[in-house]
Amino acid sequence: MSSAPARPLALINARLIDPTLGYDGPGGVLIADGRMVAVGPQVTAASLPATARIVDCAGKVVAPGLIDSRVFIGEPGFEHKETLASASQAAAAGGVTTIVAMPNTKPVVDSVSLVEYIARRRGDDILVNVVPMAAATKGLDGQEMTEVGLLSAAGAVAFSDGRSAISDANVLWKILRYGRMFDALVVQHAEEPSLSKGVMNAGELATRLGLSSNSPYAELIQIERDIRIVEATGGRLHFAQVTTAKSLDVIRAAKAAGLPITCGVTPPYFALNELAVSDYRTFAKLSPPLRAEQDRLAVVAALQEGLIDVIASGHDPQDPESKRLPFAQAEFGAVGLETLLPVSLELYHNGHLSLLQVIDLLTRRPANLFRLPGGRLAVDAPADLVVFDADVAVRIDADKLKSKSKNTPFDGHPTQGRVMMTVVAGRVVHEG
Amino acid sequence: MTPTHGSSTPAPTSPPGGDGRGFFHKHLLGIEGLNPLEIGYLLEIADTYVEQNRRANKKKSLLKGMTLINLFFETSTRTRTSFELAGKRLGCDVINMQTDASSIKKGETLLDTAITLNAMHPDILVVRHSESGAVKLLSEKVDGCVINAGDGRHEHPTQALLDALTIRRRKGRIEGLTVAICGDILHSRVARSNIHLLTTMGARVRVVAPPTLLPAAVERLGVEVFHDMRRGLENCDIVMMLRLQQERMRGSYLPSVREFFHFYGLDHAKLSAAKPDALIMHPGPMNRGVEIDTVVADDIHRSAIQEQVEMGVAVRMACLDVLTRKVRETELKNGGAS
Numbered sequence: 001m002s003s004a005p006a007r008p009l010a011l012i013n014a015r016l017i018d019p020t021l022g023y024d025g026p027g028g029v030l031i032a033d034g035r036m037v038a039v040g041p042q043v044t045a046a047s048l049p050a051t052a053r054i055v056d057c058a059g060k061v062v063a064p065g066l067i068d069s070r071v072f073i074g075e076p077g078f079e080h081k082e083t084l085a086s087a088s089q090a091a092a093a094g095g096v097t098t099i100v101a102m103p104n105t106k107p108v109v110d111s112v113s114l115v116e117y118i119a120r121r122r123g124d125d126i127l128v129n130v131v132p133m134a135a136a137t138k139g140l141d142g143q144e145m146t147e148v149g150l151l152s153a154a155g156a157v158a159f160s161d162g163r164s165a166i167s168d169a170n171v172l173w174k175i176l177r178y179g180r181m182f183d184a185l186v187v188q189h190a191e192e193p194s195l196s197k198g199v200m201n202a203g204e205l206a207t208r209l210g211l212s213s214n215s216p217y218a219e220l221i222q223i224e225r226d227i228r229i230v231e232a233t234g235g236r237l238h239f240a241q242v243t244t245a246k247s248l249d250v251i252r253a254a255k256a257a258g259l260p261i262t263c264g265v266t267p268p269y270f271a272l273n274e275l276a277v278s279d280y281r282t283f284a285k286l287s288p289p290l291r292a293e294q295d296r297l298a299v300v301a302a303l304q305e306g307l308i309d310v311i312a313s314g315h316d317p318q319d320p321e322s323k324r325l326p327f328a329q330a331e332f333g334a335v336g337l338e339t340l341l342p343v344s345l346e347l348y349h350n351g352h353l354s355l356l357q358v359i360d361l362l363t364r365r366p367a368n369l370f371r372l373p374g375g376r377l378a379v380d381a382p383a384d385l386v387v388f389d390a391d392v393a394v395r396i397d398a399d400k401l402k403s404k405s406k407n408t409p410f411d412g413h414p415t416q417g418r419v420m421m422t423v424v425a426g427r428v429v430h431e432g
Numbered sequence: 433m434t435p436t437h438g439s440s441t442p443a444p445t446s447p448p449g450g451d452g453r454g455f456f457h458k459h460l461l462g463i464e465g466l467n468p469l470e471i472g473y474l475l476e477i478a479d480t481y482v483e484q485n486r487r488a489n490k491k492k493s494l495l496k497g498m499t500l501i502n503l504f505f506e507t508s509t510r511t512r513t514s515f516e517l518a519g520k521r522l523g524c525d526v527i528n529m530q531t532d533a534s535s536i537k538k539g540e541t542l543l544d545t546a547i548t549l550n551a552m553h554p555d556i557l558v559v560r561h562s563e564s565g566a567v568k569l570l571s572e573k574v575d576g577c578v579i580n581a582g583d584g585r586h587e588h589p590t591q592a593l594l595d596a597l598t599i600r601r602r603k604g605r606i607e608g609l610t611v612a613i614c615g616d617i618l619h620s621r622v623a624r625s626n627i628h629l630l631t632t633m634g635a636r637v638r639v640v641a642p643p644t645l646l647p648a649a650v651e652r653l654g655v656e657v658f659h660d661m662r663r664g665l666e667n668c669d670i671v672m673m674l675r676l677q678q679e680r681m682r683g684s685y686l687p688s689v690r691e692f693f694h695f696y697g698l699d700h701a702k703l704s705a706a707k708p709d710a711l712i713m714h715p716g717p718m719n720r721g722v723e724i725d726t727v728v729a730d731d732i733h734r735s736a737i738q739e740q741v742e743m744g745v746a747v748r749m750a751c752l753d754v755l756t757r758k759v760r761e762t763e764l765k766n767g768g769a770s
Contacts, residue, residue, distance in 0.1 A: 207647035208464065210564035210586030210624060215648075280565030324543055326563030328584070 008032040009426060010048045011387060014057035016040070018377040019064070019360035029062055031383040034426040039377045057387055060420060063359045064375050065097025065128075065384035067366040068340060069264065070187075070240055070312035072162070072333070073099075074404075076117075077106025082317040082404045084118075085125040087337065090403040092127040092430035094338040095386035095419040096313070098367075098374050099128060103135040104162040110135035110146045112154045119155030127429040128422075129384070131372065133158045136166055136175055136186060143168070145175050152182045157370045158238070160187035163287060163316075163332070165222055167193045169229060176235025183236065185370065190239045190247065191288050192222040199328045201274045201289040209280065211327060216244040216295065219288055223247050227254045230261055238369065239263040241314065243288050245298030252307055262369055263307075266314035266336060267343040268409055270299045276409055282323045282330035284409040286314075300352050303361065310366040311358075313340040317405030335403045339396055341388065342415035348390070349416050355390060387421040394418050455754045459571050459578040462587035463628040471596070471633060478597050478743070478750035485521070485746055495524035495756060498555040502528045503545075504581070505561040510716055510741070511581050511590075515558045518748035524555070542566060546573040555756060559583075564621075577755040579748075585619050591715055592625035594747040596633065598740050599670055602711055607634035612664050612706070613655075614640040615674035615696060615723050618647050618685075622715045623674055627653050640664035642696070644685045661696055665705040673698055673714045676723045689722055699725040703734070711736050 012028035016039070028043030029036055030052065038047075048054060068091065074082035082090075084101075091099050101118055103109035109118060109132055118132035134156035138144045142161060151159070159179065165188060166172045175186055195218035200206050206213035223239060227250065230237045242248055242263040254261045268276075268286055273296045276284035284290055302308045316333030323330050344362060347353040353361075367375025374384040398411035422430035455470050463471070484490060500519040502512050512528060519526040531545065540548075542561070549557065550573065557578045559567045564584030571578040582588040600606055611630050617623045617639050630637045631654040639650060640658045651657055658664030665671060676692060686692050698712065712728060712735045720726045729735055 202648040204649040204652040207650055207653065208624070210584050210621060213648060280568060321541070324541070324569075326542060326561065326566035326569060326584075328563050328565075 008037070008049055008052040009423070009428070010043065010052045010054045011057055011062050011385070012043060012045055012048070012054060013059065014062035014387070015059055016377060017061055017063040017356055017359045019356060019364035020376040020378065022356065024354070024356045029377065029385065031423065031426045034383055036377065036379055036381050036383050039379055055387070055421065060387055060389050061355070062377075062385060062387050064363040064377055065386050065422065065424065066095050066341060066362045067098045067100075067370070067372060067375050068096045068313045068315065068337060069100045069310055069366045069370055070102065070266065070314045071099040071337065072102045072104055072316040074317060075105065080404070081319050084121060084130060086402065086404040087315070088125070088127040088130065090315075090335070090337040090401065092422045092424070093402045093419065093432065095341045095388055095422050096337055097128050097384035097386070097422060097424045098372055099130050099337070100157060100370060101130055101132050102162045103133055103160065104140065108135050108140050109133070110138050110140070112147065112150050115151050115154040115156050128424050129374070131155065131157050131370070133160050133187065135159070136161050137171060140164065142166055142171060145171065145178060148175070148179050148184050149182050152184060157372065158185040158187045160240070161189065163189060165189045165191055165193055169225065172226065173229050173233055176229060176233040176237060180233065180235050185236045185238055187238045187240050188222075188226055189287075190219050190222045190226070190242060192218045195221065196288075199285060199289070200277050201291050203274065203292055205274050205278065209277075209327075214289055216246060216291065219244050220246045220250065224250055227259065227261060230254070230259050234260065236260045238309075240312070241266055241269065241288060242302075242308065243269045243291050243299065244295045248298055248302045248307060255307070262309040264310040264312050265299055265303070265308050266312055267340060268314075268334060270296060270303060271343050271346055272296070272409060277327070280327040281409070282325065282327055283334060283407050283411070285327060285330055285332055286334060286409075287332040300347070303347060304352055308361070310369060311340070311344055311361040312366070313337050315403075317403055318407045319405055323407050333407065334409050335401065335405055335407055337403060338401050339408060339410050339415075341386075341419060342394060342396070342417040343410060343413070345390060345417040346415065383423055383426040385423040386419060388417060388419045390417050392416065392418050458755070460589050460751055460755060461568050461571060461578065461580045463589045463592050463625045463632070464587065466632065468632055468634070471593070471629060474593055474747070474750050474754060475597050475600060477754060478593070478747045479601075481746035481749040482597075482601075482743065485742070490521050491523060492521065493523040494753060495519070495522040495555075498524040498756060499553070500524050500526045500556040500558065500752070501549060501554040502526065503549065503557055503559045504528070504530050505559075505566070506582070508560055508581070510744075511560065514741070514744040515579075515581065515748050517745050518752055519556070521745070522749055522752055524752070542570055543573055546570045550574040550576070555759065556752060579751055579755065582621050585621050585624070587625045588621040589625050590744070590748055590751060591622050592629040593751070594740055594743040595626055595672065595713060595715075596629055597743040597747055598713065598736050599711070601743070602736060602739075603669060606630065608636075609669040610636045610638065610667060611670040611672060612638045612640050612658075612668045613672045613674065614661065614664065614698065616645045616676050617641045617650065617674070618645045619677065620674050626672065627655055631655070638664050638668070640696070642686065661702050662705045665702060668706040668710050671698060671703065671706055671710055671712050673712070673723050675715065675717065676719055678719075693722055697721070697723055697725060698728050700728060703728060710734070713737065713740060716741070
């Protein structure tokens with residue numbers, strides 16, 4: 001970030017969570033010049049330089065800042081939905097210190113100049129690290145590969161067609177094969193397009209509501225085909241959101257076979273099921289659609305098992321005009337930057353995962369997957385941190401979100417966990 | 433599953449009369465969620481209007497001074513005319529708006545339209561829309577009562593009520609009858625409303641269709657599924673045909689009209705599997721030679737298709753009467769309306 005405060009910052013008397021060392025215990029962090037200069041139980045009030053600003057965390061959690069690997073922003077082109085500045089404020093409020101920006105802008109992020117625009121964008125209004133994901137195909141049209149090598153050099157951390165699958169088998173094959181030269185990561189939206197023209201999950205509820213629907217097989221078929229292309233090409237493929245029991249089974253087998261496949265999920269798929277769209281609630285209209293309860297349970301089990309590599313927010317801001325419509329006409333997507341942490345913490349409070357495991361899925365593992373510098377507590381690491389109270393009860397209030405768009409399916413949802421401070425490169429960007 | 437989207441407003445706690453009979457929802461958005469007493473009550477009131485409609489003087493001044501807007505976002509002749517007639521026979525002012533041609537093309541949203549119309553204080557809005565859930569969305573923004581005249585493939589409650597009235601008058605009951613609903617179940621709001629109504633009233637409901645025209649998990653709605661039409665019609669009391677929309681031929685739902693008629697068109701051969709006195713119904717407009725053979729459709733001994741149209745007006749009068757009761761009683765108490 002632009003200007004780290006000259007004065008050192010010390011977070012003491014905290015519960016440190018460091019997924020890299022697997023450490024969950026008392027300690028503190030001393031920050032100077034945008035980096036961590038001391039981390040661990042030895043960082044106490046007694047050990048600090050006199051000039052330091054001391055924050056007594058009173059036993060609250062200090063963890064690496066969250067790395068959110070799936071964020072749709074809207075700048076350039078859809079600034080009425082979200083700008084880089086408003087997204088970064090939402091991120092800071094949610095304890096997210098790095099966002100990976102999806103290429104679905106207007107124009108599409110498919111050229112060196114646009115990748116540089118996102119990667120180099122700085123300023124006092126950009127509170128967190130923003131790294132670009134580039135389009136996998138020019139104009140996201142699924143036909144022609146983008147300049148994978150040049151875009152990687154310009155700062156693209158991965159390649160994706162965003163909300164749509166790269167559906168042409170030959171195109172995906174070529175991208176994965178060519179991309180291997182640069183060790184490029186391809187991020188796939190896993191839904192077979194010709195089977196995904198519906199607006200919700202297939203089943204009894206869709207039948208009752210009279211809505212067109214997608215079979216869970218649409219996801220499975222795309223994933224199974226793509227696994228074969230990975231097998232043939234050796235390219236790295238990440239399925240952005242895996243949402244069904246059957247899909248998770250085939251990913252388990254592909255990983256066991258040693259293929260370079262990873263997968264992620266976003267909180268709605270482990271916190272909600274298809275019943276959230278009852279009464280035609282368009283804020284719960286997502287792609288892929290929210291699934292049946294047994295699929296939700298399979299996602300939770302896969303998180304426990306470690307099969308799912310990362311949790312991202314899938315933040316997709318939509319203005320009221322795009323959502324206050326008959327269900328089939330409304331846009332897909334939900335905001336998520338500010339609900340990522342509290343909703344993910346349900347996995348901890350419900351006893352499915354340890355706090356360390358939840359934080360690992362939100363920090364170290366996305367950092368490793370996308371090869372980002374954050375996601376760890378270590379001397380000389382960038383001082384990207386979050387301080388949060390893991391236990392305080394908070395009811396999510398859509399109106400209080402910092403995001404320009406308020407389309408959350410979690411409005412009124414009771415959670416536990418509140419971000420108290422977010423630090424990016426040593427600068428305090430949020431205090432709550 | 434909690435069917436909260438059937439009729440959105442909960443019934444008030446203290447019904448007038450004290451015997452618990454009546455219909456106390458503000459809107460009629462769907463059949464799902466209604467109980468047998470409520471349905472029975474609507475049918476009883478409708479019965480009285482059948483008699484009135486057969487007299488030379490068909491008009492009552494029950495809804496005098498009230499305004500009904502027929503707001504149709506999808507073209508319709510039958511349903512719109514039926515509501516128009518129902519409104520006029522009860523003495524209310526009826527305005528027809530076929531809006532696919534006007535404001536919607538100018539980019540006005542459904543909710544803008546709702547708010548604009550609401551400012552004109554209609555007492556009743558009868559709404560048809562091509563999207564499931566659109567009528568419910570609109571109902572949240574208006575003060576008057578809303579009747580769903582068909583939303584997407586979701587519900588068409590007055591059609592199910594008029595079908596029930598037809599069945600009840602012909603067969604004397606609904607409970608215990610076996611009803612086969614045949615054809616394009618997947619895209620049919622008529623099928624959904626009828627399934628909800630008939631199962632609620634204790635009929636045994638079968639759906640007869642090729643797998644590509646059945647929605648997922650349809651058996652969870654309490655119906656038996658048949659792909660073979662003759663077996664599906666065996667011992668049926670009622671054969672309810674649905675209209676097959678020609679555009680379904682393009683979506684890989686069916687190979688051809690000819691093949692559909694061969695397997696699912698209602699002709700005398702297939703009909704012979706049903707009870708000898710089985711009644712044939714169709715919501716109209718019919719595609720003769722597609723889902724129904726002309727000879728069968730015109731068989732006055734078997735076909736109730738004309739009667740369905742007649743019952744339609746009576747049922748809609750009953751709905752208008754019942755839904756406006758609370759407003760009319762309040763005005764009477766306050767000495768407002770005559």
